[in-house]
Amino acid sequence: MTADRPILVAGGGPVGFITALALARQGLPVHLFEAETRINDMPRAATTHAATLEMLAGLGMVEEVIERGYVEPLFRIWDRQSNSIVAEFDFRILKDETPYPFAVQCEQHKLAGMALRRLKDYPNATVEFSARVTALTQFADRVEATVESADGTRRIAGSYLIGSDGGRSTVRKALGIEFEGYTHPERFMILTTTDDLGIRYPGCTRNYITSPDAWFSVFKVSGDERGPLWRVLSATRPEQTDEELMNPDATERRLQDFMPKKSAYDIIHRNLYNVHQRVAASFRKGRVFLAGDSAHVNNPLGGLGLNFGIHDSMEVTTLLGKVIRREAPESVLDQYDLHRRPLNVEFVQQQTIANKKRMEEKDPAARQKDQDQLRRTAEDPALHRAYVRKASLLESVKKREAAAA
C-alpha cells in the first residue's frame, strides 16, 4: 500500500530537513538521504521573512529561529555616489497582518540543524548522511531510488519522492526536466567579517548600496561563538579568476574600497557563487516532486530563494498528507506544479531580477527614475505596505490562498 512505504526525500539542505519534519509531524513515514557527511554550513541564506516565519511557527521552530537569529524590521536602499539613504522600508507596517512583522537573520545551516534535531523525536523519520541518490525509476504504485553509500548501492522503494537536492539536482535531471533561464557571466562574492560594520551603517542591519560601478549589500547575522558576524555581498567581473578574487590582499582591498578603515579586516569566510535565474519546466513528474533550489534558483538580492523553497515544502507536504490519509483524491497533487511555478516566476524571479537591475543600473536617468519611485513608495503608507508585502512573500501566500478558496 502506498501509505506504508516511506516518502523519500533526496537532499538534506534546509528545504529537505524542513520537508521531512513537516511529513514526520503528520505521522507519515519519511526517509531522507543526504549525500554529504553533515549539514553544509557555508554562508548562504540568512534572511527569513514573515510568511516563512508563520510556516516555521506551524512546525514548532519559530521561537528558536527568533532566539538564535537576529530580528530586523527595517531594510534600507542607499545611493553609493551620494552616500545617502534613498528609501527605508519597515515591515512593522504589516503588524496587523502577521505576528512576525520583521525579518530574522538566521543562517540556513541553523534552520536545517533545528529541523534535524526535531526529527530525532519521530520514530517514523529516518535520516541518512553520506547517502547519495543517483537514479530513479517510477512505477504505477511506487518510486524506487538508487542510493549509494558506504554500504554499497541499494534500491529503496517509496510512495513518493521529493527532490530537495539543490540547484544541480540529480532528481530533476533524472526526470529529464529542463532548468529554464540563464546564468549571469559574473559571480557574486560574499565576505564575512567579525568587524562591526554597524558603526558604518547604524540603525539598520540590512542595507543595499546601489552603484553603477560597484554595488554591495551589507547585513548582519547572528553568527557563532565569535559573536555576530557581518556579510558583504558584491559582484565580480566575468574575467576575474578565483585566485585574483580570493587571495587575502584582494579581499582586504575589496572591503577597504567599500568601507575604508585604518586597521585590516578580520575576514573569516570568502566565498564565490555563480548567479542564476532558472525555473524548472515542471515541479512534478508522476510521484516525484521538486522543492527548493532543485526547482528554482535566483540571485540572493532580497533573500527570497530559500524562503520560497520552504513554502514549496509546506505545499507539497500538505498535499501529500491529504492524499495519503485519503482526505483528497490524488489529482490534488496537480495543484503543486500548477501554483508553485507561476508564483516563483511572479514573486521570486521578477523581484530578484528587478533588485539586481536596481543595484547595478548604469543609466543615470533610469537610476534617478528608480530612486524617485522608491522614495514615493516609502513615503506613501499604502504603497509602502504593498511593497513590503511582496518583499516578505506574504503577498505570494495570499495569492495562493485565494486560488485555493
Ligand SMILES: Cc1cc2nc3c(=O)[nH]c(=O)nc-3n(C[C@H](O)[C@H](O)[C@H](O)COP(=O)(O)OP(=O)(O)OC[C@H]3O[C@@H](n4cnc5c(N)ncnc54)[C@H](O)[C@@H]3O)c2cc1C
Ligand atoms: C550568497 C547567497 C545568499 C543567499 N541568501 C538568501 C537569503 O537571505 N534568503 C533566502 O531565502 N535565500 C537565500 N539564498 C538562497 C539559498 O541559499 C538557497 O535557496 C537554499 O540553499 C536552498 O536550499 P535547498 O535545501 O533547496 O538546497 P541546498 O541548500 O543546495 O541543499 C541541497 C542538499 O542536497 C544535497 N544533495 C545534492 N545532491 C544530492 C543527491 N543526489 N543525493 C542526496 N543529497 C544530495 C546537498 O549535499 C545539499 O546538502 C542565498 C544564496 C546564496 C548563494
